[in-house]
Amino acid sequence: MDCSQCRNVFRVIGDAFNAPITAEEILRVAAEALVDEFDLKGCHFRLLSRDQKILEGVASYGLSEAFLNKGPVDAEKSVAEALVGKVVMIADCSNDPRIQYPEEFKKEGIVSLLTIPLTTRGQVIGVMRLSTDQTRQFTSDEIESFQVAALFCTSAVSHAMFHQILGHVSDTIRSSLDLDDVLNAIVQVVTEDLRTKGCTIRLLDAKEQHLELRASYGLSSRYLEKASALPGKGVWRAIEGECVPIVDVRKSPLIAHPEEAIRERIASMLFVPLMIREKAIGVLSIYTHHQYVFSTDETHLIQAIGEQCALAIRNAQMYAAIKRRYDVVVDEFHQWFEHYLTYPTHPES
Numbered sequence: 001m002d003c004s005q006c007r008n009v010f011r012v013i014g015d016a017f018n019a020p021i022t023a024e025e026i027l028r029v030a031a032e033a034l035v036d037e038f039d040l041k042g043c044h045f046r047l048l049s050r051d052q053k054i055l056e057g058v059a060s061y062g063l064s065e066a067f068l069n070k071g072p073v074d075a076e077k078s079v080a081e082a083l084v085g086k087v088v089m090i091a092d093c094s095n096d097p098r099i100q101y102p103e104e105f106k107k108e109g110i111v112s113l114l115t116i117p118l119t120t121r122g123q124v125i126g127v128m129r130l131s132t133d134q135t136r137q138f139t140s141d142e143i144e145s146f147q148v149a150a151l152f153c154t155s156a157v158s159h160a161m162f163h164q165i166l167g168h169v170s171d172t173i174r175s176s177l178d179l180d181d182v183l184n185a186i187v188q189v190v191t192e193d194l195r196t197k198g199c200t201i202r203l204l205d206a207k208e209q210h211l212e213l214r215a216s217y218g219l220s221s222r223y224l225e226k227a228s229a230l231p232g233k234g235v236w237r238a239i240e241g242e243c244v245p246i247v248d249v250r251k252s253p254l255i256a257h258p259e260e261a262i263r264e265r266i267a268s269m270l271f272v273p274l275m276i277r278e279k280a281i282g283v284l285s286i287y288t289h290h291q292y293v294f295s296t297d298e299t300h301l302i303q304a305i306g307e308q309c310a311l312a313i314r315n316a317q318m319y320a321a322i323k324r325r326y327d328v329v330v331d332e333f334h335q336w337f338e339h340y341l342t343y344p345t346h347p348e349s
Contacts, residue, residue: 009033009145013152023160027059030153034130035062038142041110041133045118045153046073047126048083050195050218052289055079055127058157063131067108070101079115082127087143088115091135112136116146118154123290125195128153158298165193166301169308179316183215186309190286191217197266197289200224201274202231203282203313204239211235211283219287223264231283232256238271238283243299245270247291267291272302274310281310 012033013026031043042062046055055073073079080098081088090096090113093105099113110131118126128150138146168189187199198218202211213228234244234254246252246269249261255269268288273280284306294302 009037009149010152013149023156024059026156027153028061030149031059031061034146034149038130039132041131042108043128043130044068045126045128047118047157048124048195050192058126064108067104070104074100079127079129082115082117083124085117085119085124087117087147089138090114091137093131109133114138114143114146116143116150118150118157120154120158123288123292125154125157161194165189165305166308168193169305169312179313180215182312182316184217186284186312187215187217190284190305194286197264197287199287200227200285201282201309201313202228202235202285203274204280211239214282220264223260223266226257226260230256234269234271235283235285238273239280241273241275241278241280243270243272243303245294245299247293261287265289268293270294270299270302272306274306274313276310276314281313284309 009030013030027045031045034040034043040062042060044060044063045058047058048054049056053074057068057073060068079088088098090098093099093110093113094102096102099105105113108131110133112132112135114130116128116130117124118128128146130146169186183201187201190196190199196218198216200216200219201214203214204210205212211231213224216224232255234246234252237254238244244254246254249255249258249266249269252258255261261269264287266287267290270286270288272284272286274282274284284302286302
């Protein structure tokens with residue numbers, strides 16, 4: 001392998017990182033560079049869907065739309081080994097049981113396929129798939145270069161996921177002043193943008209003694225009933241103003257119902273305080289499918305999301321309070337006016 005190939009690929013990817021383009025565009029640039037430098041048939045990136053069952057295409061180069069749209073890619077069938085962090089080499093796609101659509105691969109002219117997992121802090125979020133039109137065995141140096149490129153691409157995806165959510169939360173906040181609408185929209189945005197298992201928002205009651213579940217997304221009613229009855233020490237620690245990560249729900253003393261979390265297929269949690277003027281009004285809870293260690297930058301970003309959520313909640317609460325007072329004034333005016341029409345008073349003539 002020529003070292004200049006690696007330099008060219010990493011230079012192109014590095015330039016893409018510094019350009020004002022989306023994560024999908026960065027991946028497309030990386031795919032083109034890999035295909036051109038390593039004489040490949042094509043390259044495409046797929047990310048795990050939020051429910052961890054389907055691999056969704058996000059960027060590609062060298063492959064037809066017909067092939068890319070051949071049907072849903074079952075994560076368990078086609079790349080099971082890659083999804084546990086292994087590099088998978090398939091020399092003959094037409095006769096390998098791990099290929100979900102062998103006829104489509106044949107029509108596309110794909111003979112060999114190399115699948116590289118996209119991994120961040122121990123969690124596989126998708127795959128990079130490199131295809132050739134001739135039987136090919138990649139060298140260990142080539143595979144190592146592909147893995148390094150995959151790390152750069154994973155970083156781009158992860159970075160984009162955690163930053164695009166800020167814009168989506170801002171849009172959500174501006175979309176409504178109804179508190180329930182705002183809360184339900186926030187938990188959905190957080191869950192879908194971060195591709196997590198689920199998300200909840202709990203708010204302190206008027207006496208600040210109890211936490212009330214106000215919105216949830218992605219979690220079963222059984223789990224919510226158990227978790228709401230006794231949130232656990234981790235949630236209450238978040239009320240004190242700190243982010244509380246739970247890397248392994250099976251071992252943490254900070255959650256009240258580890259058996260229910262395991263049943264729900266929750267691996268990790270993050271409790272984020274919703275702060276207003278250095279005082280928590282509630283907790284945003286994020287639940288992941290697999291064990292995940294949130295980086296310092298990610299935690300700071302999620303704290304910023306929590307601050308936006310808290311501000312949106314307070315604005316919605318203030319709006320609701322003003323609306324209630326307005327409704328009372330209008331109602332009193334209508335009562336007075338109806339009374340006036342029924343019992344009019346006239347000046348003496």
